[in-house]
Each structure stands twice: as structure tokens, then as C-alpha cells.
Amino acid sequence: MLLETAEAVALLALALFAAKIGEEILMRLGLPSFLGAIIAGMLLGRAGLNIITEEAYESTYIFYLIGLSFFLFLAGVEELAPHGKLVPRKRELFASIVMLITTTIAIALPAYFYMHMPLHAALAFGIAITIASLGPAIKLALYIKPMPIALLRLVVVLELLGIIAFNSLTEGFSINQLITTIIVVATIYFLGRRLFTKALIELERRTRAREAPFALLVSIIMGASFAAEYLGFNAAVTALVLGLFASDYLLKRPFFHERLQALTYGFLEPLFFVGIGITMVTPDIQSLLVAVII
Template sequence: LAAYLLFHGYLQAIVAGSIIGMSSAGPLARLLMDTGLTRSDEGSAIFTEVVLIEISAVILFAFLYDLAGKPITPLSIAFIAAQLTLTVAATVLFGRYLLPKPKILEKVESHIQAREGVFAVMVAAILILGFAGQIVGFNSAIVALFLGIFLRRFFESRPVVSEKLQAFTYGFFEPLFFAGLGLYFVRITLQLVPATLTVFAVGLGSSVLLGFTLSKLYGVEPLRNAFGVSVKGGVDSALLVTALTASIGVKLINHFEYSAVALGIALIALSAPLLFRLRTPIISVKRPSGEKRILRKQLENLSAKEVAQTLPTVSARIDEPLREAARRCWDQDARGAVVVDQDNRPVATLILRDTISMSETELDTLKVYEAPLAQAVIVPEHEPALRLAALFRESGVPIIAVVDSEGKLVGTVLEREILRRILKTIEE
């Protein structure tokens, strides 16, 4: 109703209303992480609500966007609905079944002898599927969100790739995106102020009301849930730009309306996290004991190269027979080996348990690169030993490759060796 009073058109009102009333999962995820609620039941419930709200709003926007400027008939409505359904189905199929099941990314890791191979494939998949979604009016950000959800477990076991993707996103794409949003603003005048405040009040008020209602269904503290589902981010701004720049024969929104809605959303994006923090419990942080501080200090002063030089290197050439590599792991009591290319650069990790179920014929005929391989976890030679312990916990791999300034292998570190080093330090 408020959007209709502002924009004086039912189609424009519904489009603007779907954008104003939506939530954003990305900023909420960071907010939950900052407040220590990421792994809590309440945090999971709030995040689930926001994802459902965001996806529903984007689907509604895409439907209205495709419908605008066309004769509204049962056939046109059915055709647009079928398009959107196929887009969602294709994204789900690719993200949930085609990538993880046949282990496409694992094969990329083993066959493309470059550490950036998986990262490049992920960026390409996001861009290509996002472009495909844009063709049918589906927002590319939600396509990327689907892929992120389906590949969450893959990234959990590969913290290095996850860190690269996040750095690329927040360090490159996000600044460019938000810089582009300002290009469409009109000059700020007194007429813009009441429209902005109206959008702010209506957007925050409707989200808070929805959050209160959903809190009973999800069993979350009402105010915390209300402010959690009010969080705004980049997807709603992306939809605004799409509505403004649409070339479909119908003006969905003009520059003044765009500016009012964008500023109103910005105010909500600033205020909702602050209000959420007021309802967030204080997460107590335990201070490490004196012994732990001493242990941490000693491990920080110890480099990865110093640890690796005291241990035998467990590695396998990518083109050597699989049986020889597996036997080397057995002989050195290692649960895995670092796979290196012809230039002695780590490209993957051979995990011994993956070879146990293989037949004798497979062990005799396959090369290392033909076996199931995991991502190589690589650290520079001057990396603190304390970081190695964290990498073992985050990645789940049994062995870490230590490389020099040229990226060549200088040694390996097994998980048990770090544990032995910790125990030795404790005894001392």
C-alpha cells in the first residue's frame, strides 16, 4: 500500500514492495558470525527464514519482471512460471548433483595441474549460471546463493579455496558493485527526504512484524528474530538496478523512486544490525591459561619448514604408478601423500583410505592422477607451526605441503607430527 502511494501504479508498487520487504542472507551470515550465533539453533533458524524470504522475493520479482509489458493471459503466466521453474531446477541440478556427485571439482584438482583450477571453475560456474538466470529474469545473486548452499560441504573441507573466493568477492566485486549503485542516484533534495523516510519506516516495520510472526513458528526470541530478518544487503540493490534499467517497454521505476528506495534500504541496512546486536547475548571468551599461552608462543616461533625438515617427506609424482605411491604411504605410516607435478609443485593430495577399496588390477594399472585425489593444502615455508594445527582442523587432510618461494615442495607435515610437537612442548 505504501509503495502504491509512492509510485502510483500497481505493477510498480508490487515490484518495489517485493524489494523493500525482502531480506539478505549474506549480511546476516556475517552478522551471525560476528555475534557468535552461527552454529547456534537460533542462528540457524534465523538464517533459514532469511534465505526463504530472499528467494521468494527474487522469484516474485523475476515473475513480475517477465510479465511486465506483456499481455496478461493464462498462457503467458504459465510460460513465465515454467521458465523460472526450469531455471531453479537447472541450478539445483548443477549445484547439488552434477558438481558433487561425479566429483567434477575433484577431477579438476587432479587433472589441471594448477592450484587455481578449482577456484577458476567455481568463478566460471557462478558467472555462467548467473548469466543464464539473467536471461530469464532471474537474479544472478540468487543463482550464486544456490550454488554456495549446495557446495558448502565442499568448501568446508577446502578452506584455502573458500578464503580465495571470499577475498575475490569482498575485495573486488563488492566494491565495484556498490560504486555502481551510486551512478543512478538523483540529486538529494527536500522532496527525497520524506520518500526515503517512508521507505525506511515501512520496510523496517514490515520486516519486524514478519519477524515477530515467524518467531513463534521457529522458536526464536521475538525481537532478535524480528531484527534478524530485517537485515538488508546487495541483492535488493541489484534488483533495484534491474528494475531501473529494464528495457521491456514498461517503466518499472524511475531515478527518483530508485534513489528513495535505495536510501531507505541503506538506512535499514545500517540500523537493523545495530538493533540485532542489542538483543544478542554476550558471548563469553575464555582466556587461555599460562601453559596455553606458552605453548602458543612456542608454536608461533616455530616455522613450517623447521617442522618439515625433521620429518621424512611423503610425496608422490602425479604420473607414477598408484601402487608405488600407496606402498610409500604404508611404509612411512602416513595416511596420505602430497602429489607433485614434474616441477615438484604440489597439485593434490592422495589419501590412503581412498585406495583401500580398489582392486589389485586398479592398483597395478592406474597412475596417481587417475585415482581419487583431494585438494593439496599448501603453506609457505615460513608459516608458523600454529597455523598448521588450524589447517589440519579446518581441511581434514592428513598431510600438508610446505613450499618455498617458487612454490616447490620442500617438505611435508603429517597431522600426528604436529600433535607430537605439542605434547613434547607440554612435557618440556
């Protein structure tokens, strides 16, 4: 057990090192750097040399996972907060619904007729492919100048609508689950807007333990994100919203902001993107044909 853990940690270090090399290469080529981390993961994982096996990845999975929450939290602090609220406009809500329906149907039809999936499974598959991952979507949007805030709002709404539709198809529509989700959203908004920064300021004044406010900030990012996921909401959106609420606090305290940047951009974020590459597999002919049809 100890040897397996040591091997997994060593491979985690290799993944981090490879991710930063990949980022550096693509930055020098003038391309989005996170694509370099994904390519590095593909080379190390099942789609490439298989140096990092599925078992080694799963044993340190949490390190690859939490990078998404920290990256989106900082995106809320640094990029979205200066542009105003993340509340969608009517046209963005309408566009999200149209995009979800049309793209889901375009993907579900080949899955139903060509892959012979049951109809509900084909629709669920179409929804899962349609909803963009917030991490790569926002990371890519940061390279567009000026940053398309309306597009980011559309992606957030699309992901939330897709999650509700996907859960309704796979688990059945539940009024109780919908009510729980609404309560979670309201709680995140109230606590985040009213109490989040106040708690950090009060802790900063009263505690003597080293880096106590920073430790609380990190624990809130992790705890609130995945508590929301457990209750049926979305960890990524939660982290993004918390970043919006914490922006004034962090931007006025550059020493905390810089520590969080170092933790995120130097450790957690590259592991998240390299993890995407590690989990990819080499596609077979049938999968490529389906992709071409779609």
C-alpha cells in the first residue's frame, strides 16, 4: 500500500511537471497554454504511453479534480467581477435553451439510429456532450479580447439547464430535487453575498494562527463547491459565484491573492487540465465515424 501511494505521488509530480512544460511550449507557439497540459496528459495516459495508469490516476484523483474549483474561483475574482453580475439576459437564456435542444437532437439522432441506443439514453448522451465544461470554456474565453462576457453567461446557463435535463432523464424528474436545488442556489447567494467576506475579515482581525484567513478561504472553496455538488447543484458554478463575491476582499489584499494564484496556477489548475488528457482514450473507427456524422 505504501509503495503504491509513493508511486502515485511520484506520477502526480511527473504529471504536474509535464503539464507546465506543455503550457510553456504552447504559449511560445501563441496558442492557449492549457491545451499543452491536456496534450501532455494524453501522452502520459491511456491515449499515449500509458505511464500514468488508470489505477494511479484514481488514487490521486482528488488533486486532479479540485483544480477546477480553484481556477473558476479566481476567474470570478479576476475576470468576471470587473464586468458586473453573472445574471443572464433574456436573449442569453433563450439562446441557451435553443442551443441545448438543437445540439442534443443533432447528437442523439446518430446515437439512436447508428449506435442503437435506447431513446432516453441517446438523449442523455446528447445532453452530456452538449453541455460544455466550464473550466475549458472559460479558460478558452480568457484568450479572446475583449472577453465575451455574454458568451460566458450563456455557457453557465447552458451547463445548469443541461444538468437539470440530464438528471431528469437518468433519475426521473423530481419536485423535491428541484426545490432542493433552488434552496441551495438561494443559500449560496445569501451566504456568499452577505457573510463570506465578513467572516474572512472578522477572522483576520481576531486570529493569531498563521495564515488562518487563507486557510478558511481554501476550505470554503473546496467545502462549498462539493457540498453544492452533493446537494444537486454544480461545484464549478458555485466556485465561480463565490469568486465574484470575494473579489473586493482579495483584490484589496494582494498578499492573499498572490498566494491563491500560486496555489492555483502553479499546482491545482495544471493538474486539472493534465487530468483531462490522462483520462482520454484512443478512439476506435466507430467512434470516429460517429464524430464525423455529428
